[in-house]
Amino acid sequence: MKRVVVGLSGGVDSSVAAYLLQKQGYEVIGLFMKNWHDDSVTISNECPWLEDSNDALLVAEKLGIPFQTVDLSEQYKEKIVDYMFNEYEKGRTPNPDVLCNREIKFDVFMKIALSLGADYVATGHYCRKTEIEVNGELIYQLKAGADGNKDQSYFLCQLSQEQLAKSLFPIGELTKPEVREIAAEMDLITAEKKDSQGLCFIGKVRLPEFLQQKLQPKEGVIIQIDKNDSIYDFEKKDDLSLEEELKLASKKLPYTPQMGKVVGKHQGAHYFTIGQRKGLNVGGTTDPLFIIATNVETNTIYTGLTSSHPGLFRKALRIEKDEVHWIRKDLALANGESKEFMVRIRYRQPLQKATLYQFEKEMYIAFDEPQSAITEGQFAAWYSDDELVGSGVIS
Structure with a gap:
């Protein structure tokens, strides 16, 4: 009997993952990752991790598997939260979920699981793992989940062969409705529970408010750029190498405030991201405004009308x-x-x-x-x- 540690998050997906492994004859242990309890950065008055860890505990009791909570908040703060603040400060938009999987769930958490004598770590991700042989070497493939609507392979895009070797994704062949059905049949408390939104394991968080606690607000202007601006007149240069052509095509356009008109003010360019439509609080435009560029050095946001604006x-x-x-x-x-x-x-x-x-x-x-x-x-x-x-x- 191989031993599997399941990351029980208190949601329906990981609950059913644990049940399926148990049914397949594995010795299953449930671990809940506590990734946040820094009260200096308040997230909301609700305390979702407490509620989630209680649900995880109830699922473990129902399945009759050992359960414990591991506190990874220190590593989470260092590897995920600090990284996020640094990225936003530079005007970039990080993806904490991808990082959380690479740095926390399939690294720090996996090491804890292996130290408990586990052969594998399992999660409730909608993706599949298969094996093939290439030149006599065993290679693991990460494939999309069978439920095209819920496929979560993207969030695991930074995993390595070593991490995949020790991973199991028991619900990868199922659809979300099938997972809920199994949970209901098993009378698991999580059967009807809504999917969690917000940062990986921090809970119910609204990003701008979260960021404002570390990155100071500073007022800047919102500029609207006309879709017919000459910056979008690309001349084809004939003497460019392929690499130069690609470099040009991938480059950010050099907007300046003089190119457009001021349509509003904002509280910090680092709170905003390309393609964002909500939260600009600019009224009186014929169509919705979309962010086409931000500049954290000059604290300026550039916008364009409609989702088909060439700046996007x-x-x-x-x-x-x-x-x-x-x-x-x-x-x-x-x-x-x-x-x-x-x-x-x-x-x-x-x-x-x-x-x-x-x-x-x-x-x-x-x-x-x-x-x-x-x-x-x-x-x-x-x-x-x-x-x-x-x-x-x-x-």
């Missing part, structure tokens, strides 16, 4: 060489190589056709169709069919 779209993105991560190292591109993949630049975005180009110092991803709101600090993940083979931080 780019044909390519850039990833620095040391930020390129291949889950399938055997498929990694060498310097000078290129290959077509399906790519997404955010969770739930439909996969987009693109070509990856690996150069000496960086990788470029060129899309067949221009993409809206390519955002620095977020992850681009590339797929071959339903297999996630690599990812990288957009720079």
Whole structure:
């Protein structure tokens, strides 16, 4: 009997994951990760982690499995929260969920599980793991969850072969309704529980308020750029190399306040992200305003009318060489190589056709169709069919 530690989060997905493993004959232990109790950064008056850990405990009791809580708040603050503040300060938009999986659940938490004699760590992610042999070597594949609506492979895009080797995803072949049905049949307290929103394991958090506790508000202006501005008149230069062309296509446009008109004020450019529509509090425009660029140095936000504004779209993105991560190292591109993949630049975005180009110092991803709101600090993940083979931080 192999021993599995399940990260019981107090939600329905991890509850059913634990039950299914038990049914398959594994010896199951439930661990709840407590990742936050810093009262100096208040999150809300509710205390969701207490409620969640109680639900996790009740599920463990119902299944008759050992249960304990592990306090990872120190590591979480250092590896996730501090990183987030630093990124926002630089005007980038990090993805805490991807990082939480790489740095906490499948690293710190996994080490604790293995120290308890576990053979595997299991989570309630909607994704699948399969194995193949390449040149006599066993290789793990990370595949999309069977429920296209809930596929969470994107959040695991930074995992390594070593982490996948020790991971199990028991609900990957199921749909969300099927998972709820199993929980109801088993009379688990989490059967009807709503999915948690907000930061990975911090609980019910609204980002601007969270950030305001560390990053000081400072007033700046909101500028509206006309869609017919000359900055969007791209002249095709004939004498450029492929690398120079890609560099140009992935570059941020150099907006200045003189290009547009002031339409409002904001409390800090670092609270906002590309493509954002809500929270600008600018009235009187014919159509909704979208953020097309932010500049934290000058504390300026640039906006454009409607979701089809040219300032929202780019044909390519850039990833620095040391930020390129291949889950399938055997498929990694060498310097000078290129290959077509399906790519997404955010969770739930439909996969987009693109070509990856690996150069000496960086990788470029060129899309067949221009993409809206390519955002620095977020992850681009590339797929071959339903297999996630690599990812990288957009720079």
